[in-house]
Amino acid sequence: MGTHEFMKQPVSDWMKAEGPDSDIVISTRVRLARNITGAPFPMLCTNFQALDVFEKVEHAVSLPKLQELGPFEWVALNDLDPLEKKALVEKHLISPNFASEARYGAVFLSANESISVMVNEEDHLRIQCLSSGFQLSETFQKASCIDDAIDSKLEYAFDEKCGYLTSCPTNVGTGMRASVMMHLPALVLMKQINHMVHAVTQVGLAVRGIYGEGSEALGNLFQISNQITLGQSEEEIIEHLYQVASQLIDHERQARERMLQANNPRTIDRIFRSLGILSHAYIIDSKEALQRLSDVRLGVDMGYISGLSSGVLKELMVLTQPGFLQVEAGSALSPEERDMHRAQMIRQRLDQANRESTGKQD
Amino acid sequence: MVCQDCGKRPSTLHFTKIVNGEKSEYHLCEACAREKGDVIPGTPNGFSIHNLLSGLMDFESVTKGASKAPQQLRCDTCGLTYLQFSKLGRFGCADCYTNFRHKLEPLLKRIHGNTSHNGKIPRRIGGEFRFKREINRLKLLMMQAIDQEEFERAAQIRDQVRAIESQWKREMS
Ligand SMILES: [Zn+2]
Ligand SMILES: [Zn+2]
Numbered sequence: 041m042g043t044h045e046f047m048k049q050p051v052s053d054w055m056k057a058e059g060p061d062s063d064i065v066i067s068t069r070v071r072l073a074r075n076i077t078g079a080p081f082p083m084l085c086t087n088f089q090a091l092d093v094f095e096k097v098e099h100a101v102s103l104p105k106l107q108e109l110g111p112f113e114w115v116a117l118n119d120l121d122p123l124e125k126k127a128l129v130e131k132h133l134i135s136p137n138f139a140s141e142a143r144y145g146a147v148f149l150s151a152n153e154s155i156s157v158m159v160n161e162e163d164h165l166r167i168q169c170l171s172s173g174f175q176l177s178e179t180f181q182k183a184s185c186i187d188d189a190i191d192s193k194l195e196y197a198f199d200e201k202c203g204y205l206t207s208c209p210t211n212v213g214t215g216m217r218a219s220v221m222m223h224l225p226a227l228v229l230m231k232q233i234n235h236m237v238h239a240v241t242q243v244g245l246a247v248r249g250i251y252g253e254g255s256e257a258l259g260n261l262f263q264i265s266n267q268i269t270l271g272q273s274e275e276e277i278i279e280h281l282y283q284v285a286s287q288l289i290d291h292e293r294q295a296r297e298r299m300l301q302a303n304n305p306r307t308i309d310r311i312f313r314s315l316g317i318l319s320h321a322y323i324i325d326s327k328e329a330l331q332r333l334s335d336v337r338l339g340v341d342m343g344y345i346s347g348l349s350s351g352v353l354k355e356l357m358v359l360t361q362p363g364f365l366q367v368e369a370g371s372a373l374s375p376e377e378r379d380m381h382r383a384q385m386i387r388q389r390l391d392q393a394n395r396e397s398t399g400k401q402d
Numbered sequence: 403m404v405c406q407d408c409g410k411r412p413s414t415l416h417f418t419k420i421v422n423g424e425k426s427e428y429h430l431c432e433a434c435a436r437e438k439g440d441v442i443p444g445t446p447n448g449f450s451i452h453n454l455l456s457g458l459m460d461f462e463s464v465t466k467g468a469s470k471a472p473q474q475l476r477c478d479t480c481g482l483t484y485l486q487f488s489k490l491g492r493f494g495c496a497d498c499y500t501n502f503r504h505k506l507e508p509l510l511k512r513i514h515g516n517t518s519h520n521g522k523i524p525r526r527i528g529g530e531f532r533f534k535r536e537i538n539r540l541k542l543l544m545m546q547a548i549d550q551e552e553f554e555r556a557a558q559i560r561d562q563v564r565a566i567e568s569q570w571k572r573e574m575s
Pocket of ligand 2: 478479481
């Protein structure tokens with residue numbers, strides 16, 4: 041353990057960049073599901089066939105065409121310990137089911153972790169590209185480019201009528217799921233979010249909370265994605281999602297503007313109270329941490345809090361997840377130890393950011 | 403090792419089957435082996451897990467009467483039945499899309515509001531398919547034009563179709 045690049049840094053490099061509209065859109069993701077001809081989908085693959093797929097893909101991605109796109113690492117899941125798998129899940133680089141259930145699973149990972157290709161997940165291939173901020177077209181172009189490179193070496197399962205064939209019929213056609221992760225605290229505070237979510241689901245898109253079960257959105261983080269994959273071109277899907285997300289951005293900005301004008305002492309109290317708790321708490325669970333980080337982030341974006349970059353907060357949102365804490369601590373922790381460790385790390389990071397910013401002002 | 407079918411329960415049945423020189427290993431839990439009945443993926447005929455298991459446990463009595471529908475729709479390639487698909491929500495292989503085709507149309511319509519792909523095409527079939535799709539699209543436009551009695555436009559589109567068809571022939575030869 042500890043030799044993999046992805047274990048060295050808790051936050052992916054791609055995430056550190058400030059993308060467009062990053063005050064509201066945290067990240068953009070595009071995923072393409074692909075299968076190759078000649079083997080059943082992973083659910084019905086024999087171990088022998090799963091290994092064959094694993095080897096074919098490993099060979100395909102080792103060819104110059106992909107290596108030109110930058111340094112990559114081929115990671116066989118069997119070689120990872122549970123903590124390493126958990127770190128990949130929390131970085132959104134692999135799915136939880138994949139981590140626990142894949143046979144001959146592998147992930148082909150770019151050095152900055154913006155590109156990951158899962159092998160033998162629900163489909164033979166899941167090509168995923170991530171970008172910071174609101175970058176739908178760019179992210180799709182990148183995914184499509186990886187797709188073309190693999191397509192030049194492997195034969196995809198494709199049907200003229202149904203498009204790219206996938207294990208689940210909800211993915212067939214383009215095999216594409218595009219999504220944006222949005223931080224919408226003002227819409228939540230102004231109690232407009234349910235109305236917005238309803239409107240979005242009426243136009244063929246899906247909304248779900250990023251962390252937490254069901255519809256409960258921890259940290260006011262929402263993921264908006266396309267539901268339809270058949271009948272529309274990739275460009276049409278991207279454009280539609282772009283239009284709807286743009287409207288959500290506008291609504292969130294307007295809600296923030298109204299909050300600023302109202303200058304409600306309760307709002308301001310809430311923001312600084314959260315900052316106070318994060319700066320001084322000795323024990324904090326991940327649920328509370330996410331909610332407090334959301335408040336503070338809103339405070340920074342609205343200009344109430346200065347001298348604290350939203351990058352630090354973004355980092356803390358990832359860092360405070362259970363798997364990372366354990367990776368950082370180097371061992372499995374009990375829930376109470378985790379909550380203490382989390383609080384300590386948040387205190388340290390905020391303190392450090394604070395000292396850096398006052399240092400700059402001198 | 404976990405069961406290769408459900409991926410959850412531990413596998414207790416391990417066996418190897420050789421078909422046309424290709425060796426396949428199976429690791430299944432009892433529940434999945436039972437549910438599969440005589441359907442083992444990748445073995446279209448001649449192999450029955452019933453026979454294999456009936457000596458080990460009272461297998462026949464478990465499955466008797468449960469699902470003995472003889473004309474059940476099944477994918478010949480991977481062995482998945484339509485019933486299994488509707489329980490799992492997952493297809494077993496690419497050929498399921500062909501083998502379950504007429505059941506599929508209403509399902510896809512319900513999920514996507516549409517039944518035909520309109521996006522990216524793999525490189526290997528790109529050329530020919532692209533021509534076909536463009537011609538179909540133009541023919542549809544031509545019919546519309548005729549319906550609206552815009553015969554001049556229809557004639558223009560017809561010429562376009564011919565041009566594409568001859569280009570297609572040139573490229574394919
Ligand atoms: Zn099982
Ligand atoms: Zn099949």
